[in-house]
Amino acid sequence: MLEVFIGFTMDNPTMLASGILGVSGYTMRRVAKSGAGAIVTKSVGIQEREGNPGPVVLEEEFGLINSIGLSNPGYRKFLDEIRIAREGGKPIVVSLFGSSPEEFSEMINYLEGEADGFELNLSCPHVKGLGMEVSSDLELSEEIMGEARKNTRKPIFLKLGIKNYLELGKIAEEKKLDGVVAINTLPALRIDLEFKCPSLGGVRGGLSGPCLKPVALRCVYDLYSELDIKVIGVGGITSGEDALEFIMAGASAVQIGTGILYKGLEIFKEVENYLREYLRKEKCALEDLVGIANVG
Amino acid sequence: MELRFKCPSTRSKVMILKVKRENYKVKTIFFKGKTPNPGQYCMIWIPRKGEKPMAYSYIGRISGVSVEKIGNFTASIHALKPGDYIGVRGPCGNGFSVKKEWSEVLLVSGGVGIAPLAPLAEKLRSMGIRVKTLMGFKTSKDVFFLDRLRSKSEVVIVTEDGSLGIKGLVSEALHSEKLDQYDQVVVCGPEAMIVSCIEVLENKNFTDYQVSFSRYMKCGIGLCGHCSFGEIVTCIEGPVLSREEIMENHQDLGVFRTSSGRREIV
Ligand SMILES: Cc1cc2nc3c(=O)[nH]c(=O)nc-3n(C[C@H](O)[C@H](O)[C@H](O)COP(=O)(O)OP(=O)(O)OC[C@H]3O[C@@H](n4cnc5c(N)ncnc54)[C@H](O)[C@@H]3O)c2cc1C
Ligand SMILES: Cc1cc2nc3c(=O)[nH]c(=O)nc-3n(C[C@H](O)[C@H](O)[C@H](O)COP(=O)(O)O)c2cc1C
Ligand code: FES
Numbered sequence: 001m002l003e004v005f006i007g008f009t010m011d012n013p014t015m016l017a018s019g020i021l022g023v024s025g026y027t028m029r030r031v032a033k034s035g036a037g038a039i040v041t042k043s044v045g046i047q048e049r050e051g052n053p054g055p056v057v058l059e060e061e062f063g064l065i066n067s068i069g070l071s072n073p074g075y076r077k078f079l080d081e082i083r084i085a086r087e088g089g090k091p092i093v094v095s096l097f098g099s100s101p102e103e104f105s106e107m108i109n110y111l112e113g114e115a116d117g118f119e120l121n122l123s124c125p126h127v128k129g130l131g132m133e134v135s136s137d138l139e140l141s142e143e144i145m146g147e148a149r150k151n152t153r154k155p156i157f158l159k160l161g162i163k164n165y166l167e168l169g170k171i172a173e174e175k176k177l178d179g180v181v182a183i184n185t186l187p188a189l190r191i192d193l194e195f196k197c198p199s200l201g202g203v204r205g206g207l208s209g210p211c212l213k214p215v216a217l218r219c220v221y222d223l224y225s226e227l228d229i230k231v232i233g234v235g236g237i238t239s240g241e242d243a244l245e246f247i248m249a250g251a252s253a254v255q256i257g258t259g260i261l262y263k264g265l266e267i268f269k270e271v272e273n274y275l276r277e278y279l280r281k282e283k284c285a286l287e288d289l290v291g292i293a294n295v296g
Numbered sequence: 297m298e299l300r301f302k303c304p305s306t307r308s309k310v311m312i313l314k315v316k317r318e319n320y321k322v323k324t325i326f327f328k329g330k331t332p333n334p335g336q337y338c339m340i341w342i343p344r345k346g347e348k349p350m351a352y353s354y355i356g357r358i359s360g361v362s363v364e365k366i367g368n369f370t371a372s373i374h375a376l377k378p379g380d381y382i383g384v385r386g387p388c389g390n391g392f393s394v395k396k397e398w399s400e401v402l403l404v405s406g407g408v409g410i411a412p413l414a415p416l417a418e419k420l421r422s423m424g425i426r427v428k429t430l431m432g433f434k435t436s437k438d439v440f441f442l443d444r445l446r447s448k449s450e451v452v453i454v455t456e457d458g459s460l461g462i463k464g465l466v467s468e469a470l471h472s473e474k475l476d477q478y479d480q481v482v483v484c485g486p487e488a489m490i491v492s493c494i495e496v497l498e499n500k501n502f503t504d505y506q507v508s509f510s511r512y513m514k515c516g517i518g519l520c521g522h523c524s525f526g527e528i529v530t531c532i533e534g535p536v537l538s539r540e541e542i543m544e545n546h547q548d549l550g551v552f553r554t555s556s557g558r559r560e561i562v
Contacts, residue, residue: 019520020519020520020521021518021519021520021521021524021529022521023520023521023522023524023553023557024521024524024553024557026524026526026527026545026547026548027521027524027527027529029527030527042521042557048556048558049556050554050555050556051514051555051556053345053346053347054339054341054346054347054348054514055307055339055341055347055383056347056514056515056520057515057516057517057519057520059306059517064519066515066519066520068514068515068520071514071522071555071556071557072556072557073554073556073557073558073559074556074558077558077559080559192343192383194309194381195309195343195381195383197343197344201344201346201347257519258519260518260519261517261518261519
């Protein structure tokens with residue numbers, strides 16, 4: 001009843017968001033077994049990266065700021081993790097970051113056999129020269145999407161940030177990507193008054209969690225009304241109601257990251273059960289609800 | 297929103313009250329904070345240097361962590377003086393599990409792994425539980441907390457070069473122990489030492505043990521996934537794991553994840 005098709009089939013519309021428990025194949029396998037419909041891995045790049053010094057996270061009443069800094073072992077070393085994650089029996093979407101079309105095609109070619117899809121992270125807000133700085137360049141983003149599409153027939157999703165999200169979404173559709181994911185964390189920073197210094201070791205961070213929800217909803221809403229490809233909603237989902245809100249705004253599936261901090265891995269089952277019960281009560285199918293509240 | 301686990305979510309600024317040199321490369325810093333249980337850890341933040349996990353080695357109204365200098369951050373801790381301020385987030389993690397019906401417990405440490413075991417020995421003694429400790433170090437120069445442990449337990453000291461106590465590895469000393477008399481064996485040390493101790497325990501069919509792991513931790517709140525041991529997120533579900541948890545995730549034994557997330561076999 002909750003099955004959705006976004007280029008592959010998921011048994012329910014929840015996905016693990018990139019960067020959360022996505023370093024190790026075993027933890028991804030656990031999230032899969034906990035009920036997520038699909039898993040998005042930590043973003044990996046061409047080269048190994050250590051990431052930023054700590055503190056890498058700062059919890060706030062309204063959400064979380066992180067500056068992990070795209071630490072990853074490099075895409076080659078990541079193949080083993082993907083293989084282990086697959087044992088969870090759910091589709092595995094590999095998140096990639098990079099700075100040129102060639103880098104993306106190299107990674108896609110190497111990982112294609114083990115991945116069920118790819119998410120292009122052109123939107124990390126706190127790493128110099130990567131992520132958001134790539135998506136500020138629409139031409140480069142277009143080349144990356146075109147090159148990625150040439151290299152695989154598996155589903156490709158574009159992970160968007162707040163910057164240029166509509167323009168980039170349209171390019172994603174033109175380049176025949178399968179969908180867009182909105183949104184990544186927002187640029188953020190805090191100062192520690194007692195120590196008179198930035199609160200995060202990496203100085204600049206990204207904001208996620210409950211405070212992100214209205215912003216993400218707006219993006220999802222706009223994207224759904226402008227595009228024909230799938231929209232996947234992410235940002236501040238901590239309950240079934242939150243997920244439903246994204247679906248009514250136009251999301252075919254939702255991703256959950258920071259919500260795990262408040263609810264644990266049970267959040268995937270909680271959202272799934274809520275949606276199942278809602279569909280039963282309303283006597284409708286999930287696809288009837290996608291974008292139902294979207295009046296353009 | 298409320299966090300699901302009991303780790304405090306904010307860092308508090310605390311003053312270093314005292315610095316104690318334990319040996320040529322280990323120093324203990326003392327500060328005030330919430331009283332932890334043995335086996336819990338805290339994230340120590342030195343502004344502009346970083347934030348890293350350290351197990352509590354002294355527990356009480358004034359807590360302490362004993363730090364081995366092995367790199368940049370630990371060197372920054374060693375440079376701290378009484379009166380300096382640091383950020384502390386803790387107590388974090390589960391700590392050792394202790395049962396009052398136990399009558400005798402064996403502690404096994406490798407190197408700085410003795411740090412969280414010392415307050416555990418003190419707690420066990422205060423509950424009237426007998427304690428024996430096998431302390432392993434590379435060489436006599438590395439030894440610390442010997443008198444502290446001796447005052448609470450029977451101690452067997454093992455050094456790899458034989459410069460103090462028995463020559464060899466602490467896992468070999470564990471092998472020579474008759475284990476039937478112990479209600480529980482508690483292991484803490486580097487991953488390679490953990491692996492050999494578990495091998496010894498399993499070969500002897502001894503299953504009542506727990507191990508404190510030190511995986512690479514970044515966020516300390518169960519999100520980044522760096523600290524995982526198999527499917528277990530050790531920063532919030534550990535760092536102390538039961539035999540059952542270890543066996544269910546044994547494929548990850550002896551595998552260490554670096555700060556990039558790359559696996560290294562130890
Ligand atoms: C729960 C827990 C409790 C710990 N308790 C103690 C303790 O009581 N006393 C003590 O001396 N050390 C303890 N450590 C290890 C301590 O965190 C590292 O020695 C320290 O972070 C090294 O930092 P560095 O910059 O000096 O060294 P680096 O040069 O950065 O690293 C040297 C080695 O230290 C380890 N390490 C580095 N960063 C981390 C990290 N963020 N998490 C885990 N390991 C790391 C790695 O093995 C690395 O190879 C504990 C680790 C954990 C996870
Ligand atoms: C600790 C942490 C690490 C993240 N790492 C990545 C990443 O590597 N790649 C990426 O595309 N998004 C990353 N994100 C962003 C999330 O995937 C997600 O877009 C964002 O957190 C909003 O969703 P949430 O409020 O449910 O967390 C990260 C978020 C957090 C909190
Ligand atoms: S250190 Fe980030 S999940 Fe444990």
